Structures are given as C-alpha cells and as structure tokens.
Amino acid sequence: MNGKAPDQARDNIPRAPDAFAGGHVARTDFVVFGTTAAITVAFVMWGVLSTGSLARMSNAALSWLVTNVGWGFVLAASGFVVFALWLAFSRYGAIPLGGDDEEPEFRTVSWIAMMFSAGMGIGLMFFGVAEPLAHFVEPPPGTVPPLSDQAIETAMATSLFHWTLHPWSIYAVVGMSIAYSTFRRGRRQLISAVFTPLIGRRRAEGPVGRLIDILALFATLFGSAASLGLGTLQIQSGMQSAGWIGGVGNAVLVLIIVVLTICFIFSAVSGIARGIQWLSNINMVLAALLAVFVFVAGPTVFVLDLLPMSIGDYLRDFGEMASRSGATGGAAMNDWLSSWTIFYWAWWISWTPFVGMFIARISRGRTIRQFVSGVILVPSAVSVVWFAVLGGSAIHIQDTGIDVFRSGGEEAQTFAVLETLPLSAITTVLVMVLVAIFFVSGADAASVVMGTLSQRGSIEPMRWMVVFWGAATGAVAAIMLIVGGEDALSGIQNLTFLASAPFAVVMVLLCVALTKDLRDDPMMRRGEKGAQVLEQAVIAGTRRHGGDFQLEVGPAERREDV
Template sequence: MEEIKPPPGGTDDGGFPVSLDKRPGRARTDWVVYGCTAVLAAAFVVWGTVWTDNLSSTAQSALDWLLANLGWLLVLAATGFVIFSLWLALSKYGRIPLGHDDDEPEFRTVSWIAMMFSAGMGIGLMFFGAAEPLLHYVEPPPGTDPAQSERAIETAMATTIFHWTLHPWSIYAVLGLAIGYGHYRRGRTQLISAAFAPLFGRRRAEGPASKLIDSLALFATLFGSAASLGLGALQIRTGMQEAGWIETLGTTVLVLIIVVLTICFIASAVSGIARGIQWLSNTNMVLAALLALFVFVAGPTVFILELLPTSLGVYIQDFGEMASRSGATGGEAMDTFLSDWTIFYWAWWISWSPFVGMFLARISRGRTIRQFVAGVIIVPSVVSLVWFAIFGGAAISQQRDGLDPFGSGTEEEITFNVLSNLPWEAITAILVMLLVAIFFVSGADAASVVMGTLSQRGSTNPSRWIVIFWGAMTGAVAAIMLVIGGDEALNGIQNITFIGALPFTLVLILLCFSLAKDVRSDPMMQRQDKGAEVLEDAVVAGTERHRGEFELVTKPATDPPPDDQPPR
C-alpha cells in the first residue's frame, strides 16, 4: 500500500517540492474525523429507523427555515464559483500545471473525460434527461411563459441547461483544482483541509480547524452519494414495473434495490481505480451514447437539431435572469420553484463536490489549470447540452403531439413514458436501468474511496474496511432518505441533501480565497514576475545609457563565486 507524501524536509507555503516521494506506509485512521462523522451518520440512521415521522417533520422544518434565511447564499455562491473558475483558466495562472513542470498526464484524454463525466453526474442525466425539460415545459418557472407554449420550450431548455452545465462543473472544478494543485504541485496531502494552508498557515490548517473541514466534507459526501443512490433506486424501481417484473412500488422494493446496488459498488470500490472505475466508466459511456443515438434517430431528429442552437442561445441570453431568480421578486411560487429545482441542484452539486473534486484531482496530474478547467467544465457542459436536447426534445415533441409522456408528472416515470412511444421499448427500458445502475456504481465507488481518504489522513489507498463501512453507510442513509419522504420519496432526498450541503458551502467559498493566494506565490509565477522585472530594468538602463539604441545579450557571470561554493 502506497501513500503519496511530501518530499523529505517538507515545503513551506510558497515552496515547490523537488519530487513527490512515494513511500510504502500503512493508512492511519483519523479517529476524530472518522469517529465524529460515523457517530453522526449512525445516529441519523437510527433516528430515521425508530422515529421516522419525527425525522421527516424535523427535516422539513429545518429546510423551510434554511431556505427562507440562507437560500440566497447558495444562489450567489454557485454563480461565484463559475466566475472564479473561468478567471483562473483565462488568466496567467492557467499555465500552471498540476504537478512538476515536466509531468505528463496520467490518463489518456478519452478515459479522463469518461471517468470524470461518469463520476460527476451520470445518474442525474439518466434521471432528469427527459423529465426536467418536459416538466418546465408543462409547468414553466414562475413569471416566465404560458404553459406548453412555443416560448415555454425555449425557457424549459434554457433553465435545464442552466442547472446542468457551467454551475455544477465549476463547483467541482474549484475543489478539484485546490486539491490537485496542492497535492501534485506543493506536495501536500489529498485532504481538503490541506488546501487551506495558504489562507490559515500550515499549523492552523493542521489543527482543530482541519478536523472540522474534513468532517464537513465527509458528511456532505455521504449525503450527496446517498441522494444519488436514492434517485437511482427510484428510477430502477419504476423501470422494473414498466418491464412487468414487479406489481407494486412500495418502499420494500426500494430498500432491496439499494442493498443490491450497495453491494455492487462496494465490490467495485475495493477492486481499485484502474480495474473498477475506469472500466465501468468507459463501458457506460458507450452504452449511454448508443441510447442517445437511438432516441435521436427514432425520435424527432429535425426538432432535436433545431433545439440545440436555440437552447444554447436562450441560455446565454437569459443567463443573468436565471442566475438572479429569488423569492424577493417571485414570491412564494418562486421560493417553491427554487427549493424544488435550483437550490436543490446547487446543494446536490456542493454535497458531491468533495468526492468528485478529489476524484478529479486524483486523475488529473500533469494537466495545466487551463486544461483542467476546459476539460472539467466545457466538455461535460457540451455533452449535457446535447443529452438534454435529445431526451428533452423527444419528450417535449411527444407532449406537443398529444402522446402525453408527462403522465402523472413523476420524474422517474417520464423517461420510460418517452421510450414507450419509440420502438424496442422493452430493450431500451432495460438499458436505462442498466445505465442507472452502472452510473451509480461507478460514481459511488469513487465516493466511498474518497470518504476513506478523508477518514485516513489523505491516504490515496484507504483500508478496505473503511471503504466498506462508508459504502454500507451510504446505502443506509439513502434508504432513510426515501422512507422519510413517504409517497413523495424525492422530497425526502431534497430535504436532507440541502441540510447536509449548506455548511460545506462556506468551506468552498473560503477555498476560493485560499487557492487564489496559493497560485499567486507559485514558483512559475515568481519566475515570470522576476523575469519581467529584470527585463524592464534592463530596458530602462539601456534606454538611459545608449539612448534607445541597444540590444540585450546573455553571457556567463564574471563575478567570482562565494567562498563556500567551488568555482564552475
């Protein structure tokens, strides 16, 4: 078992490690971070099992208060992360590599994109791909357009793209950059708390504050992963009913699905990153591409093609309006919309950010900040645009034609309703369930490994027992989320996800300031600044001495070496 550690002698906050020294060592559990978070998670599971109704009402009351008083924080922070990520990439800091100046990328670009996309939001695309555009078309955001009008199509697609492109991936990029830069460039551990060394100083960043930061990250990761498992279980259960495999949609079926998925992703997690995540990610990308191609060809092809530029154009045009939606102008209807959609998404992405960001950092050594941001933000955003144009376009087109894929308006049913109006319904329904299962397994095994990393002082290879523990706890928390939601299981997922993500939002905001301070003192930037200063001084001196007629040359230094150094 190997753990990447700083080189002998360590580095200061402005230093640059000579090498990343890999030494064999046993993963050491941080009993404060692991113990406190494990106890809280176990208490949540017991609370939900024994006093289900009490947990449900308490969660709803807490959510109502938080949305009324702190919902604005998530709205502002999410857009702030977009601005910060793009600024880093487009500025002079974009040339800084995540590693030594001569490091090469560890993974091929295709595999790198497949892994980050699958781990980032694959299961969400399957769940909401057809559902969200159609729901916004039938029930547009408050104060926008009449339901099921031509203008409502544009608003529905723009709102969906707003939720699934720049904002979520910028959240991931902030944390991924902070961890990847600090680990591969500065020689720090892969703990989120280690990225705060530039802001708090090394001693404070390794003190009690670090325990709190890593505990919040661990807590958010647990609940974000559980939310994804809950969504996957809901869609698989609906698919099983559509295929005629089950007759009822009770919670017992959901729990059984969660148990099976949990066992699968734990087995994948302990198999290792190369054999597990990479293989599953590549396989799922091919299957997802085949499903999208089928819907594109069998569905309203021309309408989908026309929807692509329209969606992008309206998204750009309405970006400011969508980013500024709040209850201050929309009243109670807008508050409800934001809590059901925008704020839930921002909370979900933030709760996913510890494990997705750490995972992205782990697979991105050797890439520059600019390459990282381009790969993490632009590529998945383009794929999301195409995905929602295909599935959302098919759903909206069918609704306009009177086929009513909207049905009862339940998110997990809409995808299957759309596929039922296309050929090969039975095959595509099974493929959807398979994709959801693999997307979750490939994402959750990454999450369980990252939770192990957070629990064991940044170990890149956490012990199997702790990976298994967090995998099992993810399944238990997901089951409780669904149970407390009752008939509206998705509500239980939304409530708990927001409560779990809000504290970590503050961590991400502070992380932006820490990362900005870190890159300013990067050795590459120092060399560049020093070079510019020396060049400017030389030009000034040449202009003064030679009236502008001069040339700059380099030659060996003629001054004798210091007494403690031999001559060259």
Template sequence: MEEQPASPSPGAARPATDRVIFGVTALLVLFFLGWGIASPVTLGTFAEAGLRWAVDGIGWGFALAATGFVVFVGWLALSRYGAIPLGGDDEQPEFHTLSWIAMMFIAGMGIGLMFFGVAEPLAHYVQPPPETVPPLSQAAVRTSFATTLFHWALHPWAIYAVVGLAIAYGAFRRGRRQMISSTFVPLLGRRGAVTPLGKVIDILALLATLFGSSASLGIGTLQISSGMRSAGWIDAVGTPVLVLIIGVLTICFVASAASGVARGIQWLSGINVVLAALLALFVLITGPSVFILSLIPTSVGSYVSDFAEMAARSGATGSEAVDEWLSSWTIFYWAWWISWAPFVGTFLARISRGRTIRQFIGGVLLVPSAVSVAWFAIFGGTAIDLQRGGAVDVAGSGNEEVQIFTVIRALPIPTVITVLVIVLVAIFFVTGADSASLVMGKFSQRGTISPRKWMIVFWGVATGSVAAIMLMSGGDHALEGIQNLTFLASVPFALVMVLMCVALTKDLRTDSLIHRRERAEQILAKLVDADEHEPAHRDDEPRDNDAEPPRTPPRGENPPEHD
C-alpha cells in the same frame, strides 16, 4: 473513476485512521440513522422545516456562491495563473488528451442525467418557472431548456472545478496530502490544517460526500423500481421494494470497492459510456430527429441570453411560488452539486496531473457541458414533442422517475430499451459509489491512496443506510425527502468552498512560476525605462542634422578623432 492502487506490500505501513475525523462523523451518521429508524416522520418534518428556513434565510447565499464559482474559475482560466501547471514546471500530463477527455465524459454522465433527462425539460415546459412565460407555449420550450442547462452546464462543473483545482494544486504542485483541510494551508498554515478546525473541515467534507452519494442512490432506486414496474416485473412500488433495491446495489458497489479490481471498474465504466451513447443515438434516430437537432442551437442561445436573469432569480424577485420553485429545483441542485464536490473534485484532480490550470478549467467546464446539451436535447426534446403533439401525455403519466419509461414505450422495442435503462442506472451508480466509498475512506485515513477494506465497507453500508432513511423520511414524496436532507448536509460545506477560493488565490500568488514572471517583468521594465531615459547622443558629439563644419584646431591642439 478513482484509480485503485495496487495492494501494499506486506512490509508497507498500514493506513492510519484519524480517530477524530472518522469517529465524530460515524457517530453523527449513527445518530441520524437511529433517528430515521425510530421516527422517520419527525425526521422528515425537521428536514422540511430546516429547508424552509434555509431557503428564506440563506438561499440568496447559495445562488450567489454558485454563480460566484463560475466567475472565479473563469477568471483563473483567463488570468496569468492559467499557465501554472498542476505539477512540476516541466511535468507532462499523466494522461493523453483523448484519454483525459474520455474520463471527463464518464464523470459527466451519471444517474442524474438518466433521471432528469426527460423529467426536467418536460417539467419546465408544462409548468415554467413562476412569473416567466405561459405554459405549453413556444416560449416555454426555450425557457425549459435554458433553465435545464442553467442547472446542468457551467454551474455544477465550476463547483467541482474549485475543489479539484485546490486539491490538485496542493498535492501535485506543493506536495501536500489529498485532504480538503490541506487546501487551507495558505490560511491556517501547515500546523493549522491538522488542528481541530482542520478536522472540522474534513468532517464536513465527509458528511457532504456521504449525503450526496446517498441522494444519488435514492434517485437511482426510484428509477430502477419504476423501470421494473414498467417492464411488468413487479406490480407495485412500496418501501420494502425500495429498501431491497438499495440493499442489492449497496452489496454490489461495496464488493466492487473492497475487491480492489480497478481494471474491472474501468471496464464497466467504458461499457456504460458506450451503452449510454447507443441509447442516445437510438432515441435520436427513432424520435423527432429534426426537432431534436434544432433544439441544440436554440438551447445554447437561450441559455446564454437568459443567464443573468436566471442567476439573479431569488425569493426577493417574486412571490412565495418562486421560493417553492427554487427550493425544489435550483437550490436543490446547488446543494447536490456541492455535496458531490469533494468526491468529484478528488477524481478530477487525480486524472489531471500535469495539465495547466487553463487546460483543467477548459476541459472540466466545456466537455461535460457539451454532453449535457446533447443529452437533454435528445431525451427532453423527444418528451416535449410527444407532449405537445398529443400522442402521449408524458407529464401526466406519473412522477419524474416514471416519465422516461413513458417515452420509451412510444418508441420501438420498448422492453429491450427499458432493460437497458435499468442496467445503465445500476452500473452508473455502482461505478460512482465505488469511487465515493474510496474517497470517504481516504478522508478517514489521512489522505492515504489505499484505505483499508473495512473502512470502505463501513462507508458503503452507511451510504446505503442513509439512502433508505432519505426515502422513508419523504413518505409518499420520496424525492422531497432526498432533496431536503441533501440541502441541509451541504450548507456548511458551501461556506468551506467559499473560503477554499480565498485560500487557493493566496496560494497561487506565491507560486514560483508567478514569482519568476514578476521578476522577469521587473527586469524588463527597468531595461525599457533605462532605454527611454538614455540620450540619443553624447553631449560632446554633434548630431547628424546640425553638425558643425570642421574647424582648424588651434596650434598645439590635436585634431578630433573620427570613428
């Protein structure tokens, strides 16, 4: 993911910590941890009440903003701004297209796809969104995949693209620091970006990244523990087991991030992509292959046809059941993607130098979306086929984290595949959290590309600690605790992203390339206008079609000159 630079030379200046950004964020995190340790029940109650208030009061804003980001980046790609490069005018892309797409593919995979690959399509098939289609019907199959792609295709990657574009354009085109506050220079000015308001923006980005990474760690922990139980390694899953798994994963990714061994992480990422592809191919071949392949065009068609209806779904269009469903699914996803936006956006910016805005948006939106379509068709299609055929009651086998292992037990060599899934989830998180720790260190030390090791360790330990508190605050419903706290942490950063779109648009309007094109268009327009108003002949010259016959000039007058 995020590239780690070589260690600075002995004489190089050491990264300076921004005491305000780091200090305030650290204090807030410590307060949260103290509250969670002292009274996880009251923290869970507070988070649940906050979520209910937010869904009722500003859920419409989340729905509008998420779809607005899709429209915004689509407009940028199709507009004259799409030709602006993320770098100098003649600068070539830093990475070849195939390498760039491969890295985009890595960013498109993760714990989320492993956790929800089976669970989400199956959940919407067994219990579709309220007031839509009958459960367990053929229409429910189409609705389940349309809803799943609505959550995983264009919307999340448009959210990431907004932050990635703003950072890449400011850093590579304008020469600014790779900080979230630096993207607000068009609105605040260069000095305004380092004022208290600019620091508040960076603090919100830090908190969003921390809670987003912690949510992924919590979800990964739930799935690993379920896999260990499915494989017969443990008898029961309780809080001590979950905390132990979190501790082991935290040690792994902190050691990885602090070691500075970038090639090792890139190697692990490559291996993980190969293993994920092999897993998907295995399920495709041993599962209901024809049904899976037929789901791909059906899913895309249903997604496109139902897009407007799904985007407009809110509490105002239904009952209390609709509100409950939105808070558990759609709004949680928008919150999760927004909380990941500072980290993923920074990564996307890092690998996209030299690309045009149009190329960036096309790659960021289309490549991961294609991966999601294939992944959910394979794993969700297999689960639905087992469920509707009556062979296995996948939906009734347990919570979301258990269901993928229920599907695996219905396929050949289940023990080997179970171990493979556990390994995949662990490595996906280690490689992702490695980069997230570096990004949080970068934000804490004024945008440096090489944050100090103690800073990386601090944010790594904080991520693991917050994940543990999230799980404990949810009690018997651990996933709900993760969802509630993730949403609350992302609310303020959603507003930051809306203002970021305004700042980026203002920045692009003053781009030198746009100015030159406008000047060229003005000159061309003047030339065309002058040509239109210029007479076809001089008044003193006869026209070809009504030329007068030559006359004999009077004496003393010279004859007319001919060309």
C-alpha cells in the same frame, strides 16, 4: 548586457511525494472518522426509530434555510462560474497541476469519461427527460404560459442552466484546488490541506482542519446517498415498466439499495484503473448508443432545431435565471427554487468533496487552463446534446397529445418516452443497466474518497474503511427515501440541502485560499523576477549605450570577498 537568472533550484516546485500518489500505509484519523461515523449512525437510528420526527425536522429546517439562506446558494454558485473561468483565462492558467515537466497520467478520452461518469451520470439519466418536461408543463412561477412555444424555450434554457456551466464550475473549483495543493505543493490530498496558505499548516492539520474534513465527509455521504436514492427510484420504475414487478413499497426499494451497495463496494475495493475506469468507459458507450437511438427513432428534425435554439435561449436568459429569488416570486418562487435550482446547487456542492477529489486524482499533470476547459466545457457540451435529445423528445411527444408528464413520477417518465419508440423492451433494460453502472462508477469513487478523508489523505484507504462508508451510504439513502414517504424525492432533496449548507461556506473560503496559493506559485515568482531583471537590464543598457545595445545570457561573475 548580462543579468543574473532567478535561482532555479530554489524556485522549482517539487513533485508530490509518492505517499500522496498511493503506496503508503493508511492511518485512520479517529477524530474525523469517529465523529462523522457516530453522527451518521445516530442519524440512521433516528430515521429508523422515529421517521416522522426526522421528516418534520427536515421540512422545517429546509423552509427556514430556503427563506433565509437561499440567496447565498444563488450568489455562490454563479460566483464559482466566474472564479473558475477567470482562473482559466488569467495568467494562472499556465500553471501545471504537478511538476513543471509532468505529463498527464490518463489519456484524455478516459479522463473525460471517468470525470463525467463520476460527476453527474446518474442525474442525467434521472432528469434528462423529467426536467425539460416539467418546465414545459409547469414553467417557473411568473414566467411563461404552460405548454406554449415560449414554454419550450424556458424549459430548455432552465435545464441547461442547471446542468452546464454552474455544476461543472462548482466541481472545477474544488478539484483544481485539491490537485494544485496535492500535486504542485506536495500536501496531503485533503480538503483541509488546501487551506494551509489561509490559516497556516498548524491549524490546517489541527482542529480547524479536522472540522473542514468532517463537513466534507458529511457532504459526500449525503450527496452519494441522494444519487443512490434517485437511481433506486428509477430502477424500480424500470422494473415496473418491464413488467418484472407489480406493486412497490419500501421493501423493494431497500432490496435495490442493498444490491447496488454491494456492487459499488466491490468495484471500489478493486481500484480506480480496474474498476472505475472500466465501468466509466463502458457507460459512455452505452449512453451514446441510447442517445443516438432516441435521436434517430424520435423527432430528429425537432431535436436538431432545438439544439441552437436552446443554446441561444440559455445565453439570453442567463442573467434572469441566475437572479431568481423569493424577492419577486414570493412563496411560490421559494417552493420552486427549493425543488429545482437551490436543490441542484446543494446537490452539486454536496458532491464536490468526492467529485473534486476524484477529478483531482485523475488530473495530475494538466495545466489549470486544460483542467478548466476539460472539466467545464466538454461535459457542458455533452449535457446540451443530452437534454436536447432526451428532453426534446419528451416535449415533442407531450405536445402531440401523449401525456408523458402524468405517466408517473420523475423516475417513470424516461420509460414512458421509450414506450412510444420502437424496441422499448430493450431500451428499458438498457436504461436500468446505465443507471446501475452510472451509480456504481460514481459511488465507488465516493467510497474511496470518504476513506481518503478518514485516513489522513491516503488515496488507497484500507478496504474495511471503504466498505464501512459504502454501507453507510446505502443506509442513509434508505432513510432519505423512507423520510420522503409517498414523495420519496422530497426526502432526498430536503436532507441533501441541509447537509450541504455548511460546506458551501467552506467552498467560498477555499477560493480565497487557492488564490493566495497561486499568487505565490514558483512559476508566478519566476515570471515576476524575469520581468524585473529584464526591465532593469533594458534601463541600464539604455543609459550606457543609448538605443543601440543587445542583451546576452552568460555565467554570472564570481565575486571574492577581500
């Protein structure tokens, strides 16, 4: 039985033009750039001229948002996990992020290294020891007794909850949306372009789209500045531990920020292949060496026992951790959530424009299923091992009577653990180098992405634009640290949360836009058309020949109008 095939020429998706892969002249969108730059400069001046009023405002706004909007972050973060995994296992998982015949641009090893380094490398260095240790000594309110066996289980489960499926699903949603929109549909590499199927091209390129890109710029700026602040605190603590500096103050912090800012701006203008990829590969090797050293020199058997237990506890307590809110714990739970879970969700969301655009840029040619598997499962597995080695070692040392937890702030605890192991002078320097390179390899990507958002989706924005946003990141990071006062981390947490709240709404709507786009994908239309044609052919064959017939493919008969 013959049947017409779908119109391949009409349904084939075109490859994204070269303009979206680099090679065109960048044009600045002065509405997006000018508005964001002006507000950023005003914010920096506010922090310089009236630090106290900025601190009071951020504390008051944070308190209101956590009480009234915190539930939204909790629901949205878990919703992104479900959405990303659903796409991977659904029929949409076979859709490529590019043309039907495209091959991946980067080797898998380099792809994972760049993605991981840009995604959360600096955070793992800062919280790898600090978070499990904090939950062991001071568990979430109303859960388990401190310093108990149950506290070990809760500490590891809570740490994995914050660092595995949730953050990488948040990244995957935005990265997948941008990669599909750019490389499959041929649109500009902008957050606003993803909304084309939802609001139409005219609105996506008009005031509504520009507002979306401005919110993405703010989220990226504050998320990158938060990472710079964390890296600065940890490098300062490492310099103290190594005996390189004595007393500390704002001058030392600002000097570290200036040096790091110069380094990542230089890396950013060198390009992805020569800068980010090179640094990412080096850092993955150094991080692996550090983890292996701590594993061998530290409590090896305890860490091995901790690995399967942590995974089991994470899966067992997943529902409880995902539903924690002030409804059951009151003010104490709200304070804990604002310092941990909600801060993390805000931090990850603030990073999504830049991490999403960056991993979209390096993921061309992979299918949605490959993308989700690589972006969520591989980094999550690495995080499990990392927290078991670093966090497990810290818990074991604390449990034996050495008070690592009160050795200083979160930034100092990693060095306190290393001091209990051999070769501490070498490993202390290694950690500082890792923190610096992790930040540089992430922040240079962020500077390029902010330039992309400012220059109508250009993947190769002008150098002056990259330099401007790099300098702005350093300035905002300095203000964050100064606003926090003695507890510099609180200033980072407060301002990150405030900057990311509007973009969380954008992300929810983005999921709707992507779903609508995928339903109309040419591959889905061809599949539906093929199933329809086959069903019609079988029905016709059964009517004409009973159960004894075969289907054949041949040229369509031409009909001439009489």
